[in-house]
Amino acid sequence: MMFTVIEFMKTLHTLKGERPLMNGYYSRKLHSLLGIIPLGAFFVEHLLTNYQAFERGKEGFDSAVNFLNSMPLVFFLELFLIWLPLLYHGVYGLYIAYQAKNNVGHYNYSRNIRFTLQRITGVLTFVFVIWHMYDTRFQVAIGQITHEQLGGVMHEMVTNPLIFALYVIGIISASFHFTNGLWAFMVSWGITVGPRAQRISSYICMGLFVIMSVMFIMALTAFRGSEFQEVSAIGEVIQTVLS
Amino acid sequence: MAETTASSKNVKFIITRQDSPESKSYTEDFEVPYRPGMNVISALMEIQRNPNNAQGQTTAPVCWEANCLEEVCGACSMVINGKPRQACAALVDKLEQPIKIEPMKTFPVVRDLVIDRTRMFNALKKVKAWIPIDGTYDLGPGPRMPEKRRQWAYELSKCMTCGVCLEACPNVNEKTDFIGPAALSQVRLFNAHPTGEMNKEDRLETLMEDGGIEGCGNSQNCVRSCPKGIPLTTSIAELNKDTTKHLFKRWLGV
Incomplete structure (x- = not known):
């Protein structure tokens, strides 16, 4: 799997050398922008929806899911604000990660460690998002489950300790990647220029990382509650999804 | 003894x-x-x-x-x-x-x-790290540079093209064509000069190409390694601001 990814990246790299599809400046700028708007914004929204499971239980979570699905043109919102940006940001991000010659061994400065972590968490988040989307949104798309059953699917999954642990890793990776990416976004677009501005914004972003991770884990724990357990026959469906 | x-x-x-x-x-x-x-x-x-x-x-x-x-x-x-x-x-x-x-x-x-540090000198040529003062006639004296700005710009002019920042940067390697921190900071230096400022857009545009300022991944090893203490990451962030502004100006046709 990793080998194929590296080979793919190499092909992308040589393709870029021969005839660039897009000027590197614009493609990198687009990558940076999409990471915050819309992907970062959606990520925060996703956290708030999940957090309803912790705050108001199954009822709160279901009403938040219903609210999202009642939005006009929801398919196009998903397509243009989530799936396409996710595809671009993910694939181009893998290419960026492939290009770096990580050197934390010789330069163990905090910013350099975060540079490497940004790339590691990016790859982890990429894998996690594919897995998570397959189990949830994709199953809805092929008609295996409905939006109302998503809470039950999550319950089935996170009551398994291994899946719970993997989800915690995925959530922490995604939260770090987003918050540290927000810090880098502010540098890359010339919002935080001087060392003091960059230091203060890093405190804010790392604080946000902790808050988001904790809130996500609280939501995840809430899904373990028995109220999310589905009594109907969808248990079988979930079994097939999981296997 | x-x-x-x-x-x-x-x-x-x-x-x-x-x-x-x-x-x-x-x-x-x-x-x-x-x-x-x-x-x-x-x-x-x-x-x-x-x-x-x-x-x-x-x-x-x-x-x-x-x-x-x-x-x-x-x-x-x-x-x-x-x-x-x-x-x-x-x-x-x-x-x-x-x-x-x-x-x-x-x-x-x-x-x-x-x-062989040739790539660094090529980078300086690419970003036009000089001030054009030659004309077909006497152009006369240029605008004066405020003393305060001169003192500040002097810090950037200490760059000796030694290559330490490129060596420390994780994004300068055989897989990328990133120009490196040194040449970026020189753009800020020459754009700060009252006469050099007249060619500001030319220099910014060279940074808005493949291997230009997009190559920076904010590891900030450069500023930690520079023997001359040049504020390289501040220069890069300042140029991020300038190129972003230039990008929108060009799109909107201002």
Whole structure:
């Protein structure tokens, strides 16, 4: 799997050398922008929806899911604000990660460690998002489950300790990647220029990382509650999804 | 008396060597008699005088480059105990032994510790790191530069193209065409000059191409490594702001 990814990246790299599809400046700028708007914004929204499971239980979570699905043109919102940006940001991000010659061994400065972590968490988040989307949104798309059953699917999954642990890793990776990416976004677009501005914004972003991770884990724990357990026959469906 | 006791001590070196640009690198150990206040360059000079390795075999003297010997020319940059720096300013008393010396492999190695920094000078040409003052007639005196700005710009002008920031940067390597922090900061320097400012957009546009400012990944190793203390990351962020502004101006046709 990793080998194929590296080979793919190499092909992308040589393709870029021969005839660039897009000027590197614009493609990198687009990558940076999409990471915050819309992907970062959606990520925060996703956290708030999940957090309803912790705050108001199954009822709160279901009403938040219903609210999202009642939005006009929801398919196009998903397509243009989530799936396409996710595809671009993910694939181009893998290419960026492939290009770096990580050197934390010789330069163990905090910013350099975060540079490497940004790339590691990016790859982890990429894998996690594919897995998570397959189990949830994709199953809805092929008609295996409905939006109302998503809470039950999550319950089935996170009551398994291994899946719970993997989800915690995925959530922490995604939260770090987003918050540290927000810090880098502010540098890359010339919002935080001087060392003091960059230091203060890093405190804010790392604080946000902790808050988001904790809130996500609280939501995840809430899904373990028995109220999310589905009594109907969808248990079988979930079994097939999981296997 | 003190000198006789001092000379009985030896300083150990492990030097990464390479006989030609294409050949493989290897390490060779050396022992050099200690002298008070010695630096890596004086140790390399000693090896040149007595080209014997630690095993006592005569070997080809180690090649290196040096010029000013006071950390202003950048010629003797090499990786000393894992960090790129100038050998002339690397005092043996302050280094852990054995002292490991390698060439800055981000650049093509010519021989032993000699590297080819041509890419840095090409980068300066690419970003037009100069102020055009020639015309077909006398253009007269340029605008005055405020003293305060001159003092600030002087800090940026200390760059000696030594290559340490490129060596430390994780995004300068064979897989990217990133121009590197040094040339970026020079754009800020020449754009700050009242006459240089007249060609500001030209320089910004060279940074908005492949391998330009997009190559920066904010690891900020450059600013931590720069021997001249140049605020490289502030320069990069400032240019991020300038290129972003220029991008929108160009799109909107302002």
